[in-house]
Amino acid sequence: MGGQGRDFDAIVERLSLAPKVRAAVEGDFYSVLYLHTPTLPGGEVGVHSPVLNDTRLIAPRDWGNIWVYGLQIYVAGWLTKNEFRRKSKRLRPGSEVKQYRHTSTDNWAVAVRELRPMEELIEAAKKWGV
Incomplete structure (x- = not known):
């Protein structure tokens, strides 16, 4: 799981999720930018924000990758x-x-x-x- 803190600093945390078990992150995420899994989850994955009192569910069909096949990509730099x-x-x-x-x-x-x-x-x- 990757995101940003309140000061736009990068936060990356690795979690191991068992089916139907909740796991809390240690970092204080201000925004979540991405979730990554090595394999497609077999069921929904929920992300809950206690600050916003909001839960987003990601169904297996909603996952996608951002791989670009057969193209060259030039990364010239970056900004927060x-x-x-x-x-x-x-x-x-x-x-x-x-x-x-x-x-x-x-x-x-x-x-x-x-x-x-x-x-x-x-x-x-x-x-x-x-």
Whole structure:
């Protein structure tokens, strides 16, 4: 389970879930960004927020992966969500972009030169045990 703390610091926790058994995380998650499992769960997985008093159930059919097959991906850098919010510029619908003729919805853009170097992220991931 990965997410962010109140100050947008990254939190990653590993849990082992037995069927029909609850497990609590140790970290103080402000937001949950992803859940990862090595295999597809055989039943629903619930995520409960005591602060929001809300539980979200994820059915087996709702899981998906973000693997990209047969393509090359270039990762030029990274930003925290907070940094992206501060540095990004709004692109209104109809804006011209390099990927396609024009945008059809609101988009947000940051210049590559504004990104943090990948080395920082790699070192942080090593510390998190990812």
